[in-house]
Amino acid sequence: MKSMGEMLLSTGGGSEIVIGNTAIVRAMLEAGVRVATSYPGSPTPEIASAIASIPRERNPMYFEFSVNEKVATEVAFGASINGHLSCVFFKSVGLNVAADTFVQLSMMELIGGMVIVLGDDPGANSSQNEQDNRHYAHLSYTPVFEPATPSEVYVMFKQAADLSRKLRMPVIVRLSTHVCHAKEKVYFGPMPVHEHGNKPLFCMENGPYIPIAADALKMKRRTLHKFWELKDLLEELPVNIVEDNSSERGVITAGAPYLSLMDVLEEVEDKPDVMKLGIVHPLPKNRILQFLKAHKEVKILEELDDVLEREIKAFAYDNGLTTRILGKGDLEDWIGEYTPDKVREVLSKCWPDTFKPVKEPDSPVKLNARPAQMCPGCGHRSAFHAIKLALKDTDITVADIGCHTLGYLEPYRVGQVLLCMGHSTGTAAGLSMFNDSRRVVAFLGDSTFFHAGLPGIVNAVFNKHNLTLIIMENGTTAMTGHQDHPAVGRNFNDVSQKIPVRQVLEGLGVSNIREIDTYNQAGLKEYVEAALEEEGFKVIIARHPCMLKFTREMRKKGKKLPRPVRVGEKCNLKYVCVGQFACPSYQIADGGRVWVQEDLCIGDRSCVQTCPSQAIEPVE
Amino acid sequence: MKKYDIFLAGVGGQGIGLLSETLARAVDYSGQRVIGADTHGLAQRGGMVSSHLRVGTGAHSVLITRHSADLVVALERHEALRGMLDYLKDGGTLVYYDAVWQPLDVRLRRTAQVRNEDIEAEAARKKAKVLRVFKEDLADSRMQNVIIMAELSKAKLIPGVEKEHYTAALSDLLSGRVLEVNLKAFEEVAG
Numbered sequence: 001m002k003s004m005g006e007m008l009l010s011t012g013g014g015s016e017i018v019i020g021n022t023a024i025v026r027a028m029l030e031a032g033v034r035v036a037t038s039y040p041g042s043p044t045p046e047i048a049s050a051i052a053s054i055p056r057e058r059n060p061m062y063f064e065f066s067v068n069e070k071v072a073t074e075v076a077f078g079a080s081i082n083g084h085l086s087c088v089f090f091k092s093v094g095l096n097v098a099a100d101t102f103v104q105l106s107m108m109e110l111i112g113g114m115v116i117v118l119g120d121d122p123g124a125n126s127s128q129n130e131q132d133n134r135h136y137a138h139l140s141y142t143p144v145f146e147p148a149t150p151s152e153v154y155v156m157f158k159q160a161a162d163l164s165r166k167l168r169m170p171v172i173v174r175l176s177t178h179v180c181h182a183k184e185k186v187y188f189g190p191m192p193v194h195e196h197g198n199k200p201l202f203c204m205e206n207g208p209y210i211p212i213a214a215d216a217l218k219m220k221r222r223t224l225h226k227f228w229e230l231k232d233l234l235e236e237l238p239v240n241i242v243e244d245n246s247s248e249r250g251v252i253t254a255g256a257p258y259l260s261l262m263d264v265l266e267e268v269e270d271k272p273d274v275m276k277l278g279i280v281h282p283l284p285k286n287r288i289l290q291f292l293k294a295h296k297e298v299k300i301l302e303e304l305d306d307v308l309e310r311e312i313k314a315f316a317y318d319n320g321l322t323t324r325i326l327g328k329g330d331l332e333d334w335i336g337e338y339t340p341d342k343v344r345e346v347l348s349k350c351w352p353d354t355f356k357p358v359k360e361p362d363s364p365v366k367l368n369a370r371p372a373q374m375c376p377g378c379g380h381r382s383a384f385h386a387i388k389l390a391l392k393d394t395d396i397t398v399a400d401i402g403c404h405t406l407g408y409l410e411p412y413r414v415g416q417v418l419l420c421m422g423h424s425t426g427t428a429a430g431l432s433m434f435n436d437s438r439r440v441v442a443f444l445g446d447s448t449f450f451h452a453g454l455p456g457i458v459n460a461v462f463n464k465h466n467l468t469l470i471i472m473e474n475g476t477t478a479m480t481g482h483q484d485h486p487a488v489g490r491n492f493n494d495v496s497q498k499i500p501v502r503q504v505l506e507g508l509g510v511s512n513i514r515e516i517d518t519y520n521q522a523g524l525k526e527y528v529e530a531a532l533e534e535e536g537f538k539v540i541i542a543r544h545p546c547m548l549k550f551t552r553e554m555r556k557k558g559k560k561l562p563r564p565v566r567v568g569e570k571c572n573l574k575y576v577c578v579g580q581f582a583c584p585s586y587q588i589a590d591g592g593r594v595w596v597q598e599d600l601c602i603g604d605r606s607c608v609q610t611c612p613s614q615a616i617e618p619v620e
Numbered sequence: 621m622k623k624y625d626i627f628l629a630g631v632g633g634q635g636i637g638l639l640s641e642t643l644a645r646a647v648d649y650s651g652q653r654v655i656g657a658d659t660h661g662l663a664q665r666g667g668m669v670s671s672h673l674r675v676g677t678g679a680h681s682v683l684i685t686r687h688s689a690d691l692v693v694a695l696e697r698h699e700a701l702r703g704m705l706d707y708l709k710d711g712g713t714l715v716y717y718d719a720v721w722q723p724l725d726v727r728l729r730r731t732a733q734v735r736n737e738d739i740e741a742e743a744a745r746k747k748a749k750v751l752r753v754f755k756e757d758l759a760d761s762r763m764q765n766v767i768i769m770a771e772l773s774k775a776k777l778i779p780g781v782e783k784e785h786y787t788a789a790l791s792d793l794l795s796g797r798v799l800e801v802n803l804k805a806f807e808e809v810a811g
């Protein structure tokens with residue numbers, strides 16, 4: 001078996017098939033990153049998996065999963081102003097959490113350098129929106145590299161680190177879902193030798209580091225100086241690609257949409273010229289003007305918002321160019337990932353003579369989507385099944401982010417509103433006001449509890465809100481691949497002090513707390529009914545370990561799982577197990593009989609109690 | 621080769637990640653360029669998962685254009701039909717392992733389970749070749765992916781990729797007893 005860790009450390013370099021998220025770790029090591037931090041979120045958690053493949057004692061880089069993206073950014077910042085090259089990575093919406101910290105960074109002299117790796121998610125594959133984080137870069141005067149392939153990820157991260165160190169400013173490497181997860185063979189160079197010192201280099205003279213009063217403006221001026229200087233520097237960086245097809249038409253694009261464009265161009269005769277930008281902020285103005293001048297019509301092909309378009313149109317206006325610039329058309333151009341199919345559609349709207357939209361063949365067969373669902377044996381399923389029985393139709397349920405968000409799906413339909421990580425208690429508090437008739441129940445996961453859930457809870461105690469909060473504690477950050485959190489007693493590197501959820505709640509002044517294992521469905525139902533009758537802020541900790549993690553660990557240890565269950569003769573087709581409890585192991589046979597798919601069933605027996613006819617029995 | 625597109629589909633938990641990674645490496649061992657991407661995101665089981673593999677120098681994006689895959693490989697019957705409807709080109713080839721993990725609509729008795737005949741009918745309309753794979757005596761369902769890999773090898777469905785490329789790829793990714801068991805199952809079927 002090949003070892004990822006060895007490949008990442010290899011002194012001679014070499015080539016390997018890797019995803020973007022792995023390639024970036026090799027680049028971190030080559031660039032000499034000393035401190036890396038993150039909070040797990042798709043599409044970036046595999047960066048941490050790659051780091052985890054490096055033997056601890058041979059890893060020159062410290063890594064931690066911090067409690068949230070804001071703290072992660074602060075840890076990386078602190079390391080950088082002490083002279084260490086640092087890197088923080090997280091998903092698109094993680095930047096909202098980190099924003100208060102992030103927007104200050106460019107004002108600071110980051111003497112060690114600091115790279116912020118963003119996993120944007122056009123298409124909202126695994127996020128609550130598809131926000132375009134280039135806006136944050138504009139707002140904070142932060143340069144942005146935008147690689148399209150794993151090889152570019154590898155090269156551009158190193159360029160970003162160099163630039164950051166040189167200008168002592170933060171630099172963003174903006175990835176997107178299918179750049180993070182794209183795989184190809186990447187050719188790695190030799191590993192440079194880094195002399196890492198342990199001397200803390202923080203020094204006030206590099207500052208000011210306190211942006212108060214007149215200094216805030218002084219610091220802004222310094223930032224803008226650097227940013228202007230950078231604009232000239234970037235014109236010369238070899239990061240842009242121009243493809244000359246001797247056309248009067250041109251396309252300016254960047255990142256993964258460039259690759260989609262290349263696919264579409266394979267099939268057409270009249271190929272426009274193409275300019276691919278490697279850095280999307282600030283833009284190489286002179287190069288772009290040159291390209292505009294050389295063409296009659298230029299299409300700006302950009303995923304999500306019209307960020308390049310507005311700037312490029314302004315360049316053209318300021319320079320009195322008559323080139324026709326084609327930006328976004330209808331609102332569909334603003335939505336979704338720019339896959340080859342999407343790019344063909346977008347181009348067919350502006351140059352219908354060359355590009356034809358894809359025609360969907362009509363087929364009589366229609367298949368409904370198969371969305372993700374809770375795993376067989378998941379404790380959340382038991383919880384939702386029980387809680388639903390305790391709720392009235394008029395009750396309002398507030399979801400939060402985590403595996404338990406899936407409770408909003410059929411057949412449970414628990415969780416009716418969702419904003420973002422940790423919003424639930426606050427939103428529920430608002431819903432409970434001027435409201436005597438509809439009871440409000442909020443949900444929160446345990447990792448999210450520490451991430452962004454605490455302020456809402458303190459607020460509910462402080463301002464005496466009237467709601468029930470159910471904390472779905474599964475002992476891990478399940479959805480993103482089972483990372484440890486503060487209540488586990490282990491961090492990324494080591495055993496650490498356990499911070500139990502209950503103790504935290506008590507410390508925050510919550511007095512009405514119940515705790516129960518979710519497999520005890522009757523008990524949980526009773527608790528929810530009781531809590532809903534009481535006034536004030538009530539918390540129920542509904543606990544069961546993540547069963548996917550548990551079964552994986554059992555298998556790894558070579559332990560046998562319990563035998564699956566089966567549906568016995570007492571079954572009189574009430575369909576509670578398959579239709580209401582809805583463990584995916586239950587299947588419907590021709591004729592309507594219910595059977596258990598043994599490849600799925602993990603034998604945990606949490607379903608046994610749901611059968612009104614006591615027909616579910618263990619296989620002997 | 622200019623371009624040969626392979627779309628892989630299945631249900632979360634079926635081991636499509638290993639299948640796709642092995643195929644990518646097997647193609648690489650055959651000396652051809654390969655790119656691709658898995659389109660999973662979250663940990664939970666039971667959702668539809670897919671993976672795109674693109675062979676040849678004419679492939680750019682890691683995502684395959686709809687209705688243009690040369691080969692669709694599925695680990696589950698419903699996903700085989702979906703994969704064929706969404707990605708297979710007319711005249712392409714569908715290979716699927718005939719496992720059934722019913723989607724919610726079937727379990728809620730709203731729609732009927734997809735039958736092998738439904739797949740045949742759709743394939744006929746598309747003039748596609750179909751290879752149904754099923755192994756009665758397979759001890760561990762987690763090895764369905766290796767069985768289907770062996771069938772791909774036996775029928776030489778990925779141009780230029782030979783048996784030794786598949787086994788070399790497996791040896792890159794697995795070790796010890798797991799590798800042994802998988803290689804044995806592979807050899808048995810691939811011949």
Ligand code: SF4
Pocket residue numbers: 373374375377378379380403474478479546547548549663664665
């Ligand atoms: S990963 Fe764990 S918590 Fe998430 S749905 Fe599966 S069993 Fe439940």
Ligand code: SF4
Pocket residue numbers: 376377564565583584585586596600601602603604605606607608
């Ligand atoms: S015992 Fe099997 S069927 Fe019952 S809940 Fe667990 S996995 Fe589902």
